[in-house]
Amino acid sequence: xxxxxxxxxxxxxxxxxxxxxxxxxxxxxxxxxxxxxxxxxxxxxxxxxxxxxxxxxxxxxxxxxxxxxxxxxxxxxx
Numbered sequence: 001x002x003x004x005x006x007x008x009x010x011x012x013x014x015x016x017x018x019x020x021x022x023x024x025x026x027x028x029x030x031x032x033x034x035x036x037x038x039x040x041x042x043x044x045x046x047x048x049x050x051x052x053x054x055x056x057x058x059x060x061x062x063x064x065x066x067x068x069x070x071x072x073x074x075x076x077x078x
Contacts, residue, residue, distance in 0.1 A: 008062040009043075017064040017072050019046045047075030 011022060023042045044051050045059040053059045054071040063069065070077040 009060060011061050013061055013065040015065050015067055015072075016061060017069070019071075019073065019075055020044075020059060020061065020064045021046050045071075045075070047071070 011020075011024075021044050043060045043064075045053045045064075047054050048059070051059050053064070053069075054075050055069065055077045057063055057069070064072070066072065
């Protein structure tokens with residue numbers, strides 16, 4: 001299960017939506033390799049300011065790296 005979560009929450013993805021935010025973006029500290037990552041899933045969309053994107057789906061890297069998502073990069077759903 002841990003490997004699935006690690007992949008689901010990985011932020012080093014191609015095409016990751018620029019509107020996705022997570023706590024680590026706002027902490028100015030080097031990552032300590034001695035401390036295991038928490039992968040706690042604290043992600044939000046900057047357009048909705050919640051963990052749910054404008055399209056009603058969960059805002060997390062696993063979902064927000066697909067250009068086929070209606071709101072990807074714009075915050076608007078067509």
